[in-house]
Amino acid sequence: MDQSKTRLFHIIGNNKMLKINDWIEIYPEHLWLEVSASEQEALWRKSLANDYSNKSAHHRSFINDLCLNAFLKWLEDEPDLQKKLNIHKPSYNLYQRWEFVHGIELISNHNRLVIIPNEQDDIREFRIPQEWVDIHNWAANYYLAAQLNLEEEWLRIWGFVSYEKVRKKAQYDSIDRTYRVQQSDMIADIDIMWLTQELCATNLKNSALATTKPQLEPLPKLSEIQGIKVIEQLSKPTLYSPRLDIDFKVWGTILSSDKYQELLYEQRIKKSQGYVMENAHKIVQNLNLWYENIFSEGWQTVDELLNLADMKAFQFRSDSVLNEICVKGAKLIDLGLQLERKSVVLLIGLSPQIDSKVGVRVQLYPVSGETYLPASLKLSLLSESGKTIQSVESRSYDNYIQLRRFKLPLGKFFSIQVILKDVNIIENFILENFVCS
Amino acid sequence: MLMEKRKLLVNKFSSFISFTDNRYQNKIQFNWNIDCELENNMKLKIEADPDAKESFWAQYFLKILLSQSKLDNQADIIVNPECSFPIAKRHLSAYLQEACFRAAKDIYKEFKYIRHKYSLEEYFQIANIAANSPGKFFRNFSFDWDKVNVESYAITGFKRFIRNQIYQQDLEARRTRYSNYGLLKNLSPGEFHEALVARNFSNRQITIYSIVWRCFVEIFHPENNRFTKTRHPSEDELQAIANYYNQRCIQYNISQIPASKTTIQEILSTCISAAKNYRTKQYFSLEEDYYSISDGAPSTLDILIKEEECQQVREIVEKIFTDMPKLCQIVFKLWQGLNLTQTEIANLLHLKYPELQKQYQVARQLKKYTRNILKSFISEWNETSSKKPIDSEQDIERVKSAFDKCIKFHCEQIFFATLDRIMNKFTNEEKENVFNNIKFGNVLVDYQESKNLEKSLNDFIKIKLKLLDYFQQYLEDSMDLEKNSLSVVNHKILEFVNEWIKVKQDYFI
Numbered sequence: 001m002d003q004s005k006t007r008l009f010h011i012i013g014n015n016k017m018l019k020i021n022d023w024i025e026i027y028p029e030h031l032w033l034e035v036s037a038s039e040q041e042a043l044w045r046k047s048l049a050n051d052y053s054n055k056s057a058h059h060r061s062f063i064n065d066l067c068l069n070a071f072l073k074w075l076e077d078e079p080d081l082q083k084k085l086n087i088h089k090p091s092y093n094l095y096q097r098w099e100f101v102h103g104i105e106l107i108s109n110h111n112r113l114v115i116i117p118n119e120q121d122d123i124r125e126f127r128i129p130q131e132w133v134d135i136h137n138w139a140a141n142y143y144l145a146a147q148l149n150l151e152e153e154w155l156r157i158w159g160f161v162s163y164e165k166v167r168k169k170a171q172y173d174s175i176d177r178t179y180r181v182q183q184s185d186m187i188a189d190i191d192i193m194w195l196t197q198e199l200c201a202t203n204l205k206n207s208a209l210a211t212t213k214p215q216l217e218p219l220p221k222l223s224e225i226q227g228i229k230v231i232e233q234l235s236k237p238t239l240y241s242p243r244l245d246i247d248f249k250v251w252g253t254i255l256s257s258d259k260y261q262e263l264l265y266e267q268r269i270k271k272s273q274g275y276v277m278e279n280a281h282k283i284v285q286n287l288n289l290w291y292e293n294i295f296s297e298g299w300q301t302v303d304e305l306l307n308l309a310d311m312k313a314f315q316f317r318s319d320s321v322l323n324e325i326c327v328k329g330a331k332l333i334d335l336g337l338q339l340e341r342k343s344v345v346l347l348i349g350l351s352p353q354i355d356s357k358v359g360v361r362v363q364l365y366p367v368s369g370e371t372y373l374p375a376s377l378k379l380s381l382l383s384e385s386g387k388t389i390q391s392v393e394s395r396s397y398d399n400y401i402q403l404r405r406f407k408l409p410l411g412k413f414f415s416i417q418v419i420l421k422d423v424n425i426i427e428n429f430i431l432e433n434f435v436c437s
Numbered sequence: 438m439l440m441e442k443r444k445l446l447v448n449k450f451s452s453f454i455s456f457t458d459n460r461y462q463n464k465i466q467f468n469w470n471i472d473c474e475l476e477n478n479m480k481l482k483i484e485a486d487p488d489a490k491e492s493f494w495a496q497y498f499l500k501i502l503l504s505q506s507k508l509d510n511q512a513d514i515i516v517n518p519e520c521s522f523p524i525a526k527r528h529l530s531a532y533l534q535e536a537c538f539r540a541a542k543d544i545y546k547e548f549k550y551i552r553h554k555y556s557l558e559e560y561f562q563i564a565n566i567a568a569n570s571p572g573k574f575f576r577n578f579s580f581d582w583d584k585v586n587v588e589s590y591a592i593t594g595f596k597r598f599i600r601n602q603i604y605q606q607d608l609e610a611r612r613t614r615y616s617n618y619g620l621l622k623n624l625s626p627g628e629f630h631e632a633l634v635a636r637n638f639s640n641r642q643i644t645i646y647s648i649v650w651r652c653f654v655e656i657f658h659p660e661n662n663r664f665t666k667t668r669h670p671s672e673d674e675l676q677a678i679a680n681y682y683n684q685r686c687i688q689y690n691i692s693q694i695p696a697s698k699t700t701i702q703e704i705l706s707t708c709i710s711a712a713k714n715y716r717t718k719q720y721f722s723l724e725e726d727y728y729s730i731s732d733g734a735p736s737t738l739d740i741l742i743k744e745e746e747c748q749q750v751r752e753i754v755e756k757i758f759t760d761m762p763k764l765c766q767i768v769f770k771l772w773q774g775l776n777l778t779q780t781e782i783a784n785l786l787h788l789k790y791p792e793l794q795k796q797y798q799v800a801r802q803l804k805k806y807t808r809n810i811l812k813s814f815i816s817e818w819n820e821t822s823s824k825k826p827i828d829s830e831q832d833i834e835r836v837k838s839a840f841d842k843c844i845k846f847h848c849e850q851i852f853f854a855t856l857d858r859i860m861n862k863f864t865n866e867e868k869e870n871v872f873n874n875i876k877f878g879n880v881l882v883d884y885q886e887s888k889n890l891e892k893s894l895n896d897f898i899k900i901k902l903k904l905l906d907y908f909q910q911y912l913e914d915s916m917d918l919e920k921n922s923l924s925v926v927n928h929k930i931l932e933f934v935n936e937w938i939k940v941k942q943d944y945f946i
Binding site for chain 2: 017018021022023024025026028029031032033034040041044055056058059062074077078119120121122123124125127150151154162173175176178180183184187189191192193194195196198199200238239240241244245
């Protein structure tokens with residue numbers, strides 16, 4: 001027995017590092033996807049432009065977004081599969097979740113899938129953050145393990161495991177609140193998951209999970225005051241996710257509510273921006289990314305927002321007012337998260353000028369079927385140092401308000417401020433260079 | 438390379454494979470070595486119970502082993518009066534030698550693209566490590582399963598073990614590509630734990646180090662999207678890690694003097710050296726938790742597919758395969774029939790099929806086709822076979838490995854049949870020459886004989902070249918490939934033809 005070990009010692013002496021193409025051949029049952037350097041670059045910039053409270057979350061969002069992007073691109077190449085599964089466009093709060101935890105939730109016809117990406121080489125174990133298992137509206141039917149290698153520019157889905165199997169086989173690690181599943185308890189080929197759904201209908205019907213949500217220990221209920229208090233505690237700026245800072249049950253309760261989750265997210269961002277600014281950094285929207293159709297968190301093309309908002313009211317105005325403009329972006333702005341929800345749409349349009357400056361048009365509209373803006377809503381342009389340059393305030397029956405068009409040289413920071421009563425929202429921008437087709 | 442199976446029951450439980458370098462033929466030979474102690478013991482056992490069959494003895498030793506493993510956990514050692522634990526373990530290891538060899542051979546065949554890096558005997562040795570710790574390996578084995586066969590359970594498991602070991606070994610080779618902190622970030626929690634265990638750390642130390650390490654992993658990130666070799670934690674980051682760690686210690690009620698950034702730096706340095714050692718460990722190990730098959734045991738379904746229903750499976754596969762799109766058939770024939778790599782397939786087909794430019798695309802296409810074929814197969818199976826429907830992801834997983842083999846077999850058969858047809862155009866004399874000559878390589882001959890041989894060898898080479906030529910032409914025509922496009926892979930075609938000759942030769946004699 002020891003003999004075999006000594007012999008092996010010699011064998012490993014030779015350097016036999018395999019290449020990525022060898023591995024693709026050796027593991028044909030894994031799903032191998034390419035993640036090119038330019039894609040990485042673009043998504044990295046996108047993650048920087050998104051609002052996250054710390055570097056850790058930015059990195060997390062980058063890794064998850066890369067994975068999501070590659071997966072959706074692959075799905076485009078598989079129209080038959082997509083037709084059957086009908087995987088929905090990921091929800092908006094996916095991006096918020098990356099402030100706190102790894103994982104990409106995708107919802108198909110009957111199932112909820114969660115992809116957990118990882119950059120580690122070792123695939124003998126798969127770790128699922130507890131949130132995805134123990135929070136009832138986060139729990140998935142299947143968990144997919146993704147391994148990402150940025151340097152070699154690839155990603156592979158190397159296995160999946162069902163919720164029941166996680167419950168049965170996984171070991172809980174209290175240090176990082178994860179469920180650890182061994183590779184031998186997983187199925188390597190995700191095609192088996194699709195095929196099971198398609199062909200084993202009788203079996204799935206018998207399994208309680210396919211039709212109903214997993215039975216979980218209920219999380220405690222928090223009163224509004226308790227909730228706000230916990231959020232206050234968790235929103236102090238940190239360089240890491242607050243997920244381990246309090247008892248899991250309370251943490252789970254916060255995340256299980258969209259309202260609380262969003263509030264915590266917003267609070268963390270708001271406080272960290274103050275925090276970050278002290279460190280002489282600033283989170284800004286880089287407007288030239290818009291030109292490449294890269295919109296950061298919350299921002300959309302006007303067309304996308306038009307679908308969401310009241311079509312008729314919008315189209316007319318955007319056509320007549322913004323038609324000289326070649327790049328536009330829009331963002332839904334929430335005014336007041338805790339009380340009555342009021343949203344407005346902030347629209348920014350850019351047009352190049354001959355003197356290598358950029359013309360900027362800023363408008364504010366009511367949203368979703370509303371005809372008028374709330375009264376006394378103040379829209380202002382601030383300089384880099386925070387001085388108000390110009391502002392406008394809505395009256396009782398304004399359909400929209402706008403700032404006077406202004407011109408800016410490239411590379412100049414500016415901010416747009418929206419104030420309603422005690423809500424004060426500031427969006428920061430920079431335009432580094434600008435090419436208009 | 439050829440190895441005889443053991444025939445005597447005594448030998449099956451008392452002999453081991455060994456290899457020797459045969460300098461004359463420049464290859465490695467496998468032999469059976471008998472262990473006298475095991476042989477005597479086995480003889481006595483068979484005398485006492487002459488009717489017991491092979492499968493009985495395999496289960497008998499395994500039972501002793503598994504009951505002993507359970508006792509180990511309770512730290513309560515009882516000596517089995519009939520057969521001691523170490524002896525049972527060796528008997529079972531001996532029994533599993535053929536399974537090791539089979540697994541190694543399968544893997545060698547499947548991993549054709551890395552033959553220049555891994556030999557059959559290396560695969561065998563890796564499998565043998567698992568066979569030498571059967572207690573761990575069979576940890577999840579259950580005697581309740583229907584028709585369970587110890588050997589086929591072992592083969593499946595050994596194959597998985599070999600593949601994972603190659604992957605692990607590769608990680609070790611890759612170690613040098615990471616900077617110190619890059620390596621620390623790349624460890625999985627499992628590896629980290631093992632690295633500290635290997636350093637004989639106490640449980641308490643392991644917990645403390647694990648917390649520090651996880652705080653580090655959470656806070657330390659590349660400046661940009663990727664790590665640079667020179668990136669290491671700044672003073673501020675070390676302080677942040679220290680603060681986070683101290684806070685977590687309070688949370689876990691670990692009474693510890695609050696760590697400073699210097700302490701954190703020291704702990705991380707220790708972790709780095711443990712990590713480096715871990716990823717350089719120069720031997721394979723059978724980790725307790727990994728690699729044992731959990732419930733991937735052969736089921737009734739497996740056995741149905743592998744044995745009794747084999748003909749039915751083949752018929753279904755054949756039918757489905759002919760119904761697949763032409764490109765699918767071509768790609769599969771090249772991949773599974775001729776053993777081309779995905780890169781070779783891309784090079785061959787990319788001009789005509791622009792969707793197959795790169796290896797990635799070929800790999801994905803193959804996966805998609807496999808899914809479609811498998812799907813048709815399952816539907817067909819469930820319609821025609823009432824015995825046991827395929828009805829869960831476990832079922833599909835089990836069927837798939839049997840099914841993959843069937844597809845390969847089918848693709849090879851198609852070309853074997855082609856070669857048969859081509860050979861029919863040759864004269865009887867020519868045929869005989871081809872099938873007999875292959876053997877001469879293995880036999881030493883005297884001078885006169887070798888003179889005769891020379892002529893016949895010359896003829897042989899000529900005939901073989903002709904055969905190869907016809908075969909290549911046929912392949913190109915039948916798969917709509919450009920003329921001579923297969924010349925770049927003629928070594929693969931030669932390999933295939935040799936394989937066919939080997940099969941035929943047995944038949945011819």
